[in-house]
Amino acid sequence: MTPKQDKMNDFFDKKWRSSLGNEFTVRWCNLCDMATISCERCGGSTCNCCSCSKCEDDFKEFRTYKCCIEDYLTKEEIKIYYKALRIKKHILETIPRGIKRIESF
Numbered sequence: 001m002t003p004k005q006d007k008m009n010d011f012f013d014k015k016w017r018s019s020l021g022n023e024f025t026v027r028w029c030n031l032c033d034m035a036t037i038s039c040e041r042c043g044g045s046t047c048n049c050c051s052c053s054k055c056e057d058d059f060k061e062f063r064t065y066k067c068c069i070e071d072y073l074t075k076e077e078i079k080i081y082y083k084a085l086r087i088k089k090h091i092l093e094t095i096p097r098g099i100k101r102i103e104s105f
Contacts, residue, residue: 018058033085034068 015023016037024037032047037059044050044059046067051059070078090102 016062018061020058020061022055022058024055024058024062032068035065036067037062 014026016026017023024039026035026037028034029036029045029047034047036045036047038045039052039055039059041054042050042052044052044055046059046062066072069081073081087102094102
């Protein structure tokens, strides 16, 4: 984990309380690129859509919040954001193979 990711998790390692009174730690999911909560009982999270009878209603409530980057972008901005993610993936795949730069994308 990079220092930047550590700082991000320090920011998000805060407690969220549902209207039912249950508390969950908010974390950033790097795979989904969104804020998420997890259930200590079943191991499910709001980004993997698994839940148990203890957390199901809490997860439904949390999903009504704007938790991902796309929630704050216009359609045009989302296209650019997705392109940036594809470029990032391409860089991570090509650099180890010795490819120095992207010729076209």
